[in-house]
Amino acid sequence: MSCQSHNATAPSPAIAPGCGDLDTSAIAAAIGSRGIDSRISTLIPGFDAPFFQAGLAGYSDAAMRLVARRHGCPMCVTEALLDRTLLAGGRGFDKADLGDLHDNVPGGPDDHPLCVQIMGSEPREMAAAAVKLIEQRQRSDREYRLLALTNDEPSSRPIQHLRDPGGRQVGPWPPSDGFSDEERRFAAAMEMTARRPGGTAGFQCIDVNLACPVKKIEKKARGGHWLAEPRGAIAILEAVREAVPKEIPCTVKLRRSFDDTPEMAENFERIFASLSSIGYAWATVHARTVQQKYIGPSRWDFLRDLVRRYPNNIIFGSGDVWSVHEIFRMIHYTGVHAVSVARGCIGNPWIFRQAREMMAGRLPSSPTIAEQRAAMLMHFDISLAVTRRFRHGEEATSRMMRKFGIKFAQHHPKGDEIRKRMIDVSSAEAWRGILDEYYGA
Ligand SMILES: Cc1cc2nc3c(=O)[nH]c(=O)nc-3n(C[C@H](O)[C@H](O)[C@H](O)COP(=O)(O)O)c2cc1C
The missing domain is CATH 1.10.1200 (Non-ribosomal Peptide Synthetase Peptidyl Carrier Protein; Chain A)
Incomplete structure (x- = not known):
């Protein structure tokens, strides 16, 4: 469960100069009257308030999600699931393994809308895992593995679907030397999936994890390590978006950078600038670096600057949301369209009820003992x-x-x-x- 934090610091305020004195009641009431950005509720019906329960490895299983929903949470994300584990049907990969697959199956008709998060190292494996999740195992495990071409050496294959930040395709697709048999099968299967009418049995959205500080395995990037390798990150984003039926939104979770060097800041920019042209509906940005893991403050000033620089993008914010007041402080200070509630909702589902109370112009009520x-x-x-x-x-x-x-x-x-x-x-x-x-x- 490598996304988990063994080194988190105690709750502390985010870096958000001038944010301390905000009147959260007034802000919440104003947000309550204008509601969530209609682009979001159109893409995911039922996502009707500007906050949601984050992916939390080891915590955000069906039970935690259902409890959150019954307290007013409008949308939940699963913990990060490793593409290889999904393709292997949930077996093996001990140390490489993240969330338990079984804990992330949709918990019945009440567990919606639900966004499933995937993470991995190979564009095609990620694409095949995404297809498997959307199809809810309509094919055999073997077929999904075939989609991912796990039989050959994936790392030796050239990246196929690369586009530059302006949306121009720069990768060799279709490859100039023609398709191999396996590639033909892959393309046919992907096309078939893309044409399938949107049977969204379990998940309403696929979220690609480019944020988790989990260590590399066999020197391969995954999660937040992709922020140091923008070309590979974009290839993964492309492959997943191309594989998933158009009517199902794809989204991404990132950190604000891999570390604090100018080079990594540029990498973030390159990835972020490519998102809308690839077709990502929104990005959730955790305002800590990958190197920071969960230590130290998150930089809401970074989120504010990002929202200003990308006025047409839908951006969600994450980091240092410890109480209901931070939900509204973050929205007001940064301009993000919704707030990811993470550690602040573990053992505290009332944060969602309180947010709805404040949006209705009432004071947030503490839970009684009963x-x-x-x-x-x-x-x-x-x-x-x-x-x-x-x-x-x-x-x-x-x-x-x-x-x-x-x-x-x-x-x-x-x-x-x-x-x-x-x-x-x-x-x-x-x-x-x-x-x-x-x-x-
Ligand atoms: C125990 C733990 C597990 C996490 N697992 C995931 C995960 O699986 N997927 C994900 O996108 N983020 C994961 N995160 C990151 C959170 O969603 C969130 O971005 C981060 O905790 C910052 O928010 P906070 O400071 O308000 O807790 C995890 C965080 C913690 C502490």
Whole structure:
């Protein structure tokens, strides 16, 4: 689960000079009356408010998403799924593996709209993985692997679909020396997919991860490392967009740069400038560098500058959103079209309810003890129901829920005591026992 943060710092304010004194109530009410940018709700019906639950490896599974939605969250993103794991049907790749595939299947009819995030090192593997997600396994695993041409040496193939930032195709497509048999099959399959009427069974959107600070494997870039290799990043973006049916939006998650050198800033610019011509609906920009991982402040001033320089792009912001007030501060200060709520919503689904309350001109209400109990029971029960369908038993689910319990405890006056108790939870009975003891039976 390499996207996870083992080194995150405690909540701290973002770099946003002059942002401290903003009147978030007035800002929220104004946003409430104008609503979300209509381009967004047209692309993804149901995405009706300018915030959403971020991809969070190890957290944002179907259970967390459903709890968030029941508290007013209008849209969710899955954690990053590795293309190779998807193509292999979820097996293997131990250390290279990210999210657990089973935790990311759509959690029933209520778990929409849902954006699935993919990450990988080879344009064709990424394209085939995206097709597989959209089709929801209409073909055999073998067919999807064939689409990705995993039998040959992918890294020795030239990049096929390259375009420059102005949209001009600069890569050799179709290749001047003709197609190989495999390439012909690939092209035919992709074309067939593109013509298929939009059967959006599970996911309404494909999000390409160019942000995760996960280490390279076998010297191959993936996630945020692509920000140091713009040509490859653009090839991946191209390949995925070309493979996915036109009616399904493709989006991208990036960091503000790989690091703070001028060279990397230029790389970001090159990738970002290419997005609309390739056909990406929006970009979520995490305003930390890849090198920063999750340490130190995010730079909202960078987001503000980016929004000003790309007035026609839809841009979402991420980084240092710890409470409902930061949702509205970020929108007002930076001009982003929506805010990605990440660590600020772990064990805190009320942030979404509070955002809706503020948009309706009301004060944000803190969760009562009874509401905390209800949400914690709901989260545990859904988690158990979802994971039982697959492979986890009650004990594994209970252990997994400890990290949520610890976060939920922050809302309780006896939070420190509850946190200590949560550490030992290994059964549904123990979870409910803590609820009965501290949250009323
Ligand atoms: C534990 C953890 C897991 C994450 N996993 C993902 C992921 O799978 N996909 C993704 O796009 N971002 C992931 N992120 C990044 C967050 O979505 C977000 O961009 C980042 O935490 C900055 O926002 P924050 O400072 O408000 O938490 C993860 C972050 C954390 C802390």
